[in-house]
Every structure is written in structure tokens, then in C-alpha cells.
Amino acid sequence: MNKKVCIIHKVDTLDPRSFYKEGRSLSRAGFEVVIMGTFRNNMTIDGIRILGFGPARNRFARFLATNYRIFLSAVKERAAVYHFHDIDFIPWAILLKAFTRAKVIYDIHEAYPEYMLLKTYIPKYTRRLLSSFIFILEHSAVKFFDGIIPNDNYIAESFRHKNNITVFNFPTLDFFKDGNRIPWKERKYDLFYHGTLPQYHFERMMNIAEKLTTDNIPNKWGIVAKDGPVKEWARAALMKRKLTSNFDFLPYTDYLNIYDYLMNARIGIIPLPPYEKFMKNIPLKLFEFMGCKLPVVLSDLPPSRQFIIGEDCAIPVEPDNVGKYADAIVFLLDNPVRAEEMGMKGQSLVLNKYNWDKEEEKLLKLYNELIYT
Numbered sequence: 001m002n003k004k005v006c007i008i009h010k011v012d013t014l015d016p017r018s019f020y021k022e023g024r025s026l027s028r029a030g031f032e033v034v035i036m037g038t039f040r041n042n043m044t045i046d047g048i049r050i051l052g053f054g055p056a057r058n059r060f061a062r063f064l065a066t067n068y069r070i071f072l073s074a075v076k077e078r079a080a081v082y083h084f085h086d087i088d089f090i091p092w093a094i095l096l097k098a099f100t101r102a103k104v105i106y107d108i109h110e111a112y113p114e115y116m117l118l119k120t121y122i123p124k125y126t127r128r129l130l131s132s133f134i135f136i137l138e139h140s141a142v143k144f145f146d147g148i149i150p151n152d153n154y155i156a157e158s159f160r161h162k163n164n165i166t167v168f169n170f171p172t173l174d175f176f177k178d179g180n181r182i183p184w185k186e187r188k189y190d191l192f193y194h195g196t197l198p199q200y201h202f203e204r205m206m207n208i209a210e211k212l213t214t215d216n217i218p219n220k221w222g223i224v225a226k227d228g229p230v231k232e233w234a235r236a237a238l239m240k241r242k243l244t245s246n247f248d249f250l251p252y253t254d255y256l257n258i259y260d261y262l263m264n265a266r267i268g269i270i271p272l273p274p275y276e277k278f279m280k281n282i283p284l285k286l287f288e289f290m291g292c293k294l295p296v297v298l299s300d301l302p303p304s305r306q307f308i309i310g311e312d313c314a315i316p317v318e319p320d321n322v323g324k325y326a327d328a329i330v331f332l333l334d335n336p337v338r339a340e341e342m343g344m345k346g347q348s349l350v351l352n353k354y355n356w357d358k359e360e361e362k363l364l365k366l367y368n369e370l371i372y373t
Contacts, residue, residue, distance in 0.1 A: 003371065004032040006079035008070060008093075009107075010062065010086050012038045012055060014045070016255045016284065017109070017151070017169055018085055023048050024172075025360045026367065034077060036070050067092050075099055080371055087112050087134065090141045103146040103370045109169075111155055111280035112138065118198070118277060147366055154280040154303055165366050169284045172356040176291050176347075177259050184266060184336045189222035189248070191329065192265035192294070194258055195285055197225035202234045204271040204320070209246045211326045217333070221247045222265055224258065262292040266339065267332050270298035274319040279303070287354050290314070290346030295339045297328045307354065313346030 005026050009018040019035060027033045027047050039052030053069050056062035071092045074082060083105040084093050090106070097104045113135040117127050139159065142148050147163035150156040156166040193205065205221065212219040225231060231249065238244045250261060262268075268289030272278045282303040289296045290313055298304055300316035308314045315332070317324040332339040 001371070002078070002080040003030060004034070004077065004079040005081045005083060005367075006074050006077050007033065007035045008037075008074060008082065008084040008086070008089060009035065010038050010066065010070075010089070012040065012052075014050075014254065016171075018107070019045075019048070019050075020172055020255050021169075021356050021359070022083070022107075022363060025356075025363060029364050029367075031367070034079070036073060038066065063088050071095060078102075081105060081367065083107060085109060087138070090137060094141060094144045097144055104144070105147045105149060105366075105370075106142060106145045108138075108148060108150040108155055108159075111152070111277045114275070114277035114280065118200070118275060120199070146370055149363070149366070152280055152282050152303060153306075154282075158280075163366060163370075165362055167359045167362050168282070168354070170354045170356050170359055171284070171288050171291055171350065173351070175256060175259055175288065176351075177256075181293070182264055184340060187264050187266050188220065189265040190219050190333060191267050191269045191297075192222045192262060192289075193269055193271075193285075194224035194261065194288075195283075197223065197230055197234070199230055199233060200273050200275075201271060202230070202237070204273065204322075204325075205247075205269070206237060206241060206243060207322045208269075208271065208325045208329070209243050210241060211322050212329065213243070213246065215326065215330075217326070217330055219246055219329070222250055222261060223247055224250045224252060224261055226252050258288065259292060262288065262294060265294060266336075267329060268292075268294040268296045268298075269325075269329075270296065270304070271325065272299040272301060272304075272319065274299065274301065282307075286314075287350050290343075290354070291350035293340065293343035293347045295332050295342035296346065297325060297332070307349075311345060311349060313342050313349060 007018050007023055009015055023033050023035055024046055034049040036051045038055050040054055041052050043050045053066055056066045067089055079102055081103045082096050085107045093104055113131045116131040116134055142161050148161050149165055149167045151169040153166045156164055209219055238247055270283050278301055286304055296314035299319040315328040317328050
């Protein structure tokens with residue numbers, strides 16, 4: 001029986017979801033896994049064959065040339081299941097279904113229609129139109145696919161499909177390494193943030209840092225994000241606001257190595273703005289912070305609220321309220337014993353409930369149903 005799985009995800013580094021979670025889970029379960037992305041080289045890691053198609057020169061080339069090359073290679077793989085992650089691959093995924101008659105799964109990472117409204121490189125007056133187009137595209141296309149896997153339950157609610165399976169993007173348990181923890185008072189960073197760094201996130205962090213500094217509260221931030229225009233803008237903005245000494249930009253690292261950074265932090269922070277997108281998306285870093293025993297200060301939004309309400313492991317605050325953010329941070333810094341108690345409660349939730357082991361079962365159940373029926 002053909003048990004080959006072709007995962008298509010146009011990323012240039014090993015992705016937490018497509019490689020470390022789904023790819024490794026499927027490989028351990030006996031599936032032959034190949035991942036196609038924009039890696040610069042081909043490689044084999046943990047028994048998973050990774051095919052690199054190189055970075056595209058621009059977005060147009062990414063949609064046409066890169067997708068076309070991936071499509072041709074995917075057809076040649078003759079996989080039983082094609083599992084794709086990129087919204088711009090939807091037309092090509094429909095063609096894959098038509099050409100191969102294989103099973104096709106759409107993995108939905110984002111609230112894409114709402115995400116389009118935040119794309120600053122798109123003229124503002126066309127964003128709403130593009131958002132509507134994306135909505136129609138997604139909801140029309142899913143009928144061609146054999147399964148959809150939203151990673152947020154709020155996204156899942158907007159789709160109608162017989163195989164609509166929410167697979168939360170909880171961390172793998174091997175993310176949390178064994179090792180000696182640095183004592184609270186000796187940790188270098190009061191606050192920590194890692195992941196995608198849009199300008200609207202960093203502006204909020206600077207506002208909070210400015211408020212704390214004005215109130216004579218020492219605050220040192222550790223930030224891990226990929227290099228790019230936003231990081232360059234952030235460095236310039238910090239100089240202008242005289243906050244350079246408050247922020248350290250740490251080298252971007254592999255998913256499993258983020259833990260080493262988190263061991264040197266006191267508080268995890270997630271300053272999401274109350275935009276439409278964040279009313280549907282759950283931040284993965286919430287569970288990574290919790291699993292590392294960090295209390296979390298975050299925006300009080302529905303997707304995150306469902307996991308922390310009544311658990312006493314995080315402090316949700318009114319989005320965009322700099323004063324409330326500062327108050328929560330000061331409380332935790334002034335009460336280290338209380339902060340560590342909150343961190344222990346968060347870790348217990350992740351180790352026992354909010355981890356990938358639980359989600360892996362749903363993924364494998366869907367695959368087995370698709371292949372054996």
C-alpha cells in the first residue's frame with residue numbers, strides 16, 4: 001500500500017508545524033514523508049526527505065515559478081496524500097488533485113482574509129477587496145480537498161467540510177529540555193518575545209518599555225526574530241526613542257533551541273492588538289512560555305482566553321492599554337515567588353494537556369481514515 005506523504009510548505013527553515021510536528025509524527029507512524037519548501041539545499045533529517053526549491057525573487061515568482069516547479073515535482077512523487085500549507089498554493093493543489101487523484105489536505109495556519117488587512121505592502125484601499133477574494137477562494141476551494149486542518153478552533157468554525165479537524169499547534173514535549181534552570185534573580189531578561197515581529201507588535205513593546213522606564217522600573221527585553229526590514233526599522237526606532245539599551249535582538253535559531261533562550265527570561269509577553277486576525281488565531285508562543293514555567297502577560301483576546309481563564313498561569317490585560325501591561329509586569333517582577341507559582345501551573349497544563357502528543361492522535365486518525373477508506 002502506498003503510504004507516501006508529500007508535505008508542501010514554502011518555508012526556508014525547518015518549520016515547527018510542518019516538520020517538527022506533522023512530519024515527524026507521520027514518519028514515526030510508518031509513513032514515507034517528503035517535505036517540499038524553499039530550502040536552499042536538499043537534505044534528509046530524521047528519515048524525512050526534504051527538497052529545496054530555493055527562495056523566490058519576488059512574490060510573483062513565488063506564485064508562478066516556484067509553485068509550478070513544486071507542482072511538477074509533487075506529481076512525480078506519486079504520493080498517497082498531498083498536505084499543503086500555503087494559501088497561494090490552493091490553485092495548484094486543485095490541479096494536484098485532478099492530475100493524481102490522490103488525497104489532498106489543506107493545513108490552515110492563519111485567518112487569511114483578516115491577515116490581508118494587515119499587509120502594509122498592499123495599498124490600503126485594495127486590502128478589503130483582497131480579503132473578500134481570499135475568503136471566497138478558500139471557502140470555494142475546500143470542497144475539492146479531502147480534509148482541512150485548521151490550527152485554531154475559531155478558524156475552523158468558519159469552514160464547512162466533513163473532515164474539518166482542528167489540530168492545535170501545541171508544542172512538542174521535546175521542546176522542553178531537561179537542564180538546570182537559572183535562578184529567577186539571575187536571569188538576564190525581564191521580558192521575552194520570539195517569532196514573527198510585525199511593526200504593530202514592536203510598537204506596543206516599545207510603548208510598554210517607555211512606560212516602565214518613565215516609572216523607573218528596570219526592564220530588559222530579549223527578542224528573537226528573523227532579520228528583515230522590520231527588524232531594521234525597530235533598531236532605528238529604538239535609537240530615536242532612547243530605548244536601545246532595553247532591547248537585545250538575539251540570533252534567530254531552530255525551533256528546539258528557543259528553549260535555551262527562554263531559560264534566561266522571567267516573563268513571556270504577547271502584546272497582540274485587537275485586530276480581526278487575532279480574534280481567530282492562537283499564539284503558539286503562549287504554550288511555549290507556559291511549558292517553560294514562565295508566567296505570561298498577554299492581550300485578553302478570545303482565542304487565548306479559552307486556555308488560561310481560571311488557570312492562574314497568565315495575566316490577560318486590556319489590549320492596547322499600556323498602563324495595564326506595565327502594572328501586570330511590575331506585579332510579577334515584584335513578586336517572584338508568585339510569578340514562579342504561576343509558571344508551574346502553566347507548565348503543568350502544557351505537560352498534561354496542551355501538547356502535541358494530544359494533537360498527533362487527531363492527525364494520524366485523519367490520515368488513516370483517508371488512506372484506508
